[in-house]
Amino acid sequence: MATSFIRKFVLSSLLLLTPLAVSAQTFVFTAIPDEDETKLVERFRGIADYLEKELDIEVKYIPVKSYAAAISAFRNNQVQLAWFGGLSGVQARSLVPGSQALAQGVEDEAFYNYFIAHKSTGLEKSDTLSKDIRGKTFTFGSKGSTSGRLIPEYHIRTIFEEAPEEVFSRVGFSGNHTRTLRLVEAGTYDVGAINYAVWEKELENGNIDTDEVKVIWKTPAYPNYQWTIRGDVDERYGDGFMEKVRQALLDMDDPELLESFPRSGFIPTANENYAPIQSVAEQIGILD
Structure with a gap:
């Protein structure tokens, strides 16, 4: 009876652990809640499906209730990728060493x-x-x-x-x-x-x-929205994963997905392009 109990306990433990092992490899992203939640969920579920196909890994979008919550989720590694505004991207990258701005909308270069x-x-x-x-x-x-x-x-x-x-x-x-x-x-x-x-x-x-x-x-133009990724994703998902994500974003050409942003496409960007945002934030006391 004791042996049977132990066998059942081990089997049930394995069943519990297996989903956790799978979820540990899930690539999770979020976005700042700059519009109604229903619109965001519709938009980013489509992006999740696209990325899952391109990256050949399970991809999940999770909505958040505030800009601060998006930054916090990124900092705590609850999400590995986020669609940030200029300021929230600067704030998030400052909290996670090695994080990179990967891609911005064509229209975000001069927003x-x-x-x-x-x-x-x-x-x-x-x-x-x-x-x-x-x-x-x-x-x-x-x-x-x-x-x-x-x-x-x-x-x-x-x-x-x-x-x-x-x-x-x-x-x-x-x-x-x-x-x-x-x-x-x-x-x-x-x-x-x-x-x-x-x-x-x-x-x-x-x-x-x-x-x-x-x-x-x-207003005059300024750099704005961008996709930002954590600096440790290659360690978690394999060498070259960061660049694979960047390329998937740059290759996105589905008119329906792009229209939902709305953007005409995505182009490469880098952290230094957002230095003006950081400077303004420091000037008016939003960023230390």
């Missing part, structure tokens, strides 16, 4: 923002950010977002030589770009900052009431 305003403000589109926004209510996106917070705050501070809280009557953080659009469209906030890609995609899909909200300013 930009829109400042948008509700019709009640009377603000019109201009080549400069109108000082008439002073005293209005304003919403950023996420506190850790490059296009939702870092770049807009940089320009506000540069133009007004004051902090946003001194320029506007009320300052908020919507959490993501889609939410910023909806809050300004509804008049909950007078003005907001949104990345142009989200605006253009929503406009193309007929999801913006242009009688209620309009673009009033386009």
Whole structure:
């Protein structure tokens, strides 16, 4: 009876250990939650399927609730790859030695923002950010977002030589770009900052009431979103794995997958391309 019990215990232990052994070889990635979660899940499940086929390894996408959670998951090796914004990528790579920015969207090499305003403000589109926004209510996106917070705050501070809280009557953080659009469209906030890609995609899909909200300013260009990978992936998945992932991202040409970002394709990038983002973050006190 004792022998039978031991045999059953060993067998059950093996059954428990086997899935863990398989999952240890799973390649996991995430993305900053810059849009509604349902849109992100749909987009990145398709990317997971694509990468699984290209890398010949199990690939899993896990959603996160915040920019900080994406960075934390990357730091703790819960994910090995992430679709970050410029700032979150800089923050994540600083926490994991050897981590590399692999690829960026064609459009991310020279990204930009829109400042948008509700019709009640009377603000019109201009080549400069109108000082008439002073005293209005304003919403950023996420506190850790490059296009939702870092770049807009940089320009506000540069133009007004004051902090946003001194320029506007009320300052908020919507959490993501889609939410910023909806809050300004509804008049909950007078003005907001949104990345142009989200605006253009929503406009193309007929999801913006242009009688209620309009673009009033386009920022100068800056480097933004990128795929960042941990520096220890070759040790875990085999020599050359990092470059294999990079190539898979660069080779992605499925129009449906690219349109979901939306990007026209991916091009190589490197950590040093994001030095301007790091510099701005340090200047305004977001990054130590």
